[in-house]
Amino acid sequence: MSSQEQQQTGRTATMSDAMVEAIASEMRADEEVFYMGEDVADYGGIFDSTTGLLDEFGRDRVMDVPISETAYLGAAVGAAQAGMRPIAELMFVDFFGVAMDQIYNQMAKNTYMSGASVSVPMVLTTAVGGTYNDAAQHSQTLYGTFAHLPGMKVVVPSTAYDAKGLMHNAIRDDDPVVYMFHKRLMGIGWMPAPDGPKTPVPEEEYTIPFGKADVKREGDDVTVVTLGLHVHRALEAAETLAHEGIDAEVIDLRTLKPLDRETVLESVRKTGSLVVVDEDYQSYGVTGEIISSVAESDLDALEAVERVAVPDVPIPYSRPMEDAVIPGAEDVAEAVRSVGE
Amino acid sequence: MYEDMVTARLYEERLQEEYMEGKRPGFDISAGEVPGELHLAAGQEAAAVGVCHHLRDDDTVTAPHRPHHVAIAKGVDLKRMTAEIFGRETGLCHGKGGHMHLFDPDVNFACSGIIAQGCPPAVGAGMAAKKRNTDSVAVAYLGEGAIDQGGFLESLNMASVHDLPVVFVIEDNDWAISMPKERVTSPQDGSARADGFDMHGVRVDSDDARAVYEAGAEAVGRARDGNGPTVLEVQVHRRMGHFMGDPETYRPEEDQERAAERDSIERLAADMREFGIDDEELEEIRDRAAERVDEAVTWAKQQPLPEPEAAHDHVFTNPPSGVTDEEPEFSDAGAAAGGDD
Numbered sequence: 114m115s116s117q118e119q120q121q122t123g124r125t126a127t128m129s130d131a132m133v134e135a136i137a138s139e140m141r142a143d144e145e146v147f148y149m150g151e152d153v154a155d156y157g158g159i160f161d162s163t164t165g166l167l168d169e170f171g172r173d174r175v176m177d178v179p180i181s182e183t184a185y186l187g188a189a190v191g192a193a194q195a196g197m198r199p200i201a202e203l204m205f206v207d208f209f210g211v212a213m214d215q216i217y218n219q220m221a222k223n224t225y226m227s228g229a230s231v232s233v234p235m236v237l238t239t240a241v242g243g244t245y246n247d248a249a250q251h252s253q254t255l256y257g258t259f260a261h262l263p264g265m266k267v268v269v270p271s272t273a274y275d276a277k278g279l280m281h282n283a284i285r286d287d288d289p290v291v292y293m294f295h296k297r298l299m300g301i302g303w304m305p306a307p308d309g310p311k312t313p314v315p316e317e318e319y320t321i322p323f324g325k326a327d328v329k330r331e332g333d334d335v336t337v338v339t340l341g342l343h344v345h346r347a348l349e350a351a352e353t354l355a356h357e358g359i360d361a362e363v364i365d366l367r368t369l370k371p372l373d374r375e376t377v378l379e380s381v382r383k384t385g386s387l388v389v390v391d392e393d394y395q396s397y398g399v400t401g402e403i404i405s406s407v408a409e410s411d412l413d414a415l416e417a418v419e420r421v422a423v424p425d426v427p428i429p430y431s432r433p434m435e436d437a438v439i440p441g442a443e444d445v446a447e448a449v450r451s452v453g454e
Numbered sequence: 455m456y457e458d459m460v461t462a463r464l465y466e467e468r469l470q471e472e473y474m475e476g477k478r479p480g481f482d483i484s485a486g487e488v489p490g491e492l493h494l495a496a497g498q499e500a501a502a503v504g505v506c507h508h509l510r511d512d513d514t515v516t517a518p519h520r521p522h523h524v525a526i527a528k529g530v531d532l533k534r535m536t537a538e539i540f541g542r543e544t545g546l547c548h549g550k551g552g553h554m555h556l557f558d559p560d561v562n563f564a565c566s567g568i569i570a571q572g573c574p575p576a577v578g579a580g581m582a583a584k585k586r587n588t589d590s591v592a593v594a595y596l597g598e599g600a601i602d603q604g605g606f607l608e609s610l611n612m613a614s615v616h617d618l619p620v621v622f623v624i625e626d627n628d629w630a631i632s633m634p635k636e637r638v639t640s641p642q643d644g645s646a647r648a649d650g651f652d653m654h655g656v657r658v659d660s661d662d663a664r665a666v667y668e669a670g671a672e673a674v675g676r677a678r679d680g681n682g683p684t685v686l687e688v689q690v691h692r693r694m695g696h697f698m699g700d701p702e703t704y705r706p707e708e709d710q711e712r713a714a715e716r717d718s719i720e721r722l723a724a725d726m727r728e729f730g731i732d733d734e735e736l737e738e739i740r741d742r743a744a745e746r747v748d749e750a751v752t753w754a755k756q757q758p759l760p761e762p763e764a765a766h767d768h769v770f771t772n773p774p775s776g777v778t779d780e781e782p783e784f785s786d787a788g789a790a791a792g793g794d795d
């Protein structure tokens with residue numbers, strides 16, 4: 114659906130509502146789909162990721178689990194290998210450490226190691242991101258960690274419209290999909306979201322193919338590539354820059370695995386300048402990957418490059434320091450100005 | 455003991471007020487002087503003082519995400535702890551850690567916000583004490599929701615097989631956020647976990663600080679005398695929500711009422727009256743505690759916020775070249791010599 118068609122649907126939804134709508138519709142259509150995680154039943158997910166599902170589907174299909182990430186994420190792998198389609202939620206991505214073996218040695222590698230005689234059709238949903246002063250164990254974004262390890266698809270929606278379409282796809286996909294939603298975009302009562310993620314969302318089902326980036330704003334001067342919360346910060350920066358006569362194109366990657374290198378390259382061929390913005394740590398991450406893929410394919414297209422990411426420090430607690438390390442709209446604008454010079 | 459319990463309670467009440475400053479109307483977790491999550495422990499004081507009052511400064515305590523009462527009982531510097539919670543430069547962790555990650559090496563106190571992950575470091579502290587032939591002990595605090603976590607169970611085995619001076623204190627407040635223990639844990643008696651690891655297990659089934667004190671004396675004494683580890687479970691009641699802003703819709707009214715009725719502080723006060731301590735004396739203790747809390751909060755709020763650039767300090771104790779604590783100074787001589795000052 115094009116963005117013009119999106120506009121016509123009228124009804125808007127928060128990103129969490131849109132996600133839940135897709136999950137509910139897949140659960141209605143297929144008995145084999147179920148959801149497990151901590152506080153997903155009565156609480157409805159700490160970040161509203163499962164609001165209302167318990168009422169409709171009951172405890173057998175919306176399961177609160179012990180605080181045992183190794184056991185329940187591994188159980189999702191087992192159930193998926195047995196042919197079910199589990200969705201398992203890791204409350205904060207920062208907690209992956211206690212269960213990383215189940216994620217990257219089992220979930221991600223069993224298809225390959227079995228020579229594809231086994232598949233793992235599960236979705237791992239998880240909340241990412243800072244911007245609310247929760248310090249280093251509850252504020253990480255970790256896009257790069259998951260996209261770096263082979264064997265799992267990685268999805269990062271930035272709007273309600275994308276969240277729904279990508280979730281339908283994720284549940285139907287025969288491979289493990291990591292679906293990373295930014296807390297700040299969900300529309301939770303206690304954590305105000307910017308206006309951007311609340312978009313028109315059609316009532317009916319639709320899918321958004323993996324590996325197709327979205328040009329969220331067209332522009333001729335500089336290409337800004339980003340994802341998640343920072344799509345909105347980049348759009349805000351682009352508005353500011355427009356007043357200064359700089360026309361920025363903003364590309365939302367939407368999925369990191371597979372990665373739509375083509376759309377990025379095409380845009381850079383048009384603008385000549387590239388700014389990559391990421392809320393994850395800078396080294397060995399998304400920014401380096403995007404820049405190197407453009408450089409590899411068409412070094413000549415690239416006149417200027419900047420990256421804006423979290424410097425290689427854990428996310429600090431205190432506000433002035435957190436503000437300093439998580440890129441804001443002004444940091445993005447600054448980087449765009451500097452490549453435009 | 456009573457004084458520490460009252461201090462902890464008044465401290466939590468004061469923090470609750472301070473936390474709400476700037477967050478209303480329409481509760482916003484990221485607003486105000488103390489943003490981020492805040493987990494309060496009112497109702498759990500007996501478990502903290504009953505054990506920590508047998509500890510010396512050279513004994514180690516690791517606390518989880520709900521740490522203030524334990525920190526107070528262990529003798530953590532209240533002013534600097536408060537400054538940390540307010541994100542100030544002079545806080546225990548220079549504003550890097552915040553309320554879930556308090557480190558006070560002067561009294562060997564540390565925290566982690568990742569469930570049960572304070573247990574392995576406590577085992578390590580016990581191991582160090584044993585290797586060095588000292589009689590110091592280590593105490594790991596955790597909630598009843600954490601006893602299903604691998605990090606806890608693996609730690610029990612390590613502590614038992616090496617006969618280490620470690621006490622695992624489970625604060626059983628019946629709830630892991632919205633999940634009641636009967637739905638996620640089997641068997642529910644945390645102290646019974648000890649049986650499977652061939653170690654001592656004991657449960658204090660009431661909010662009775664004196665009973666905890668006796669059980670704590672035995673467990674800490676056993677560890678100090680070289681007679682191995684203990685699991686000590688204490689029934690407590692969480693008077694507040696899991697975290698500030700928790701709507702608690704999952705929690706039945708009776709449960710909240712029971713928490714209010716079974717108050718360990720009132721119970722201890724009643725006992726003290728029976729022993730002939732009059733209300734005037736109790737009131738004096740309360741006043742002293744209130745003054746201490748007020749002093750700490752007033753001092754903390756006068757402290758400066760960290761500079762944004764301070765976010766880059768402290769990633770390493772010994773920063774590798776290329777990663778420096780300071781902005782590099784390019785004096786002519788240094789630049790000519792090609793680098794290091």
Ligand SMILES: Cc1ncc(C[n+]2csc(CCOP(=O)(O)OP(=O)(O)O)c2C)c(N)n1
Nearest residue numbers: 208520567568569597598599600629630631
């Ligand atoms: C590994 C891990 N998983 C999940 C969480 C999220 N979490 C924080 S507190 C909590 C509940 C803990 O319950 P309990 O151990 O009983 O302690 P209480 O909060 O009741 O004091 C959960 C699930 C976490 N911090 N770490």
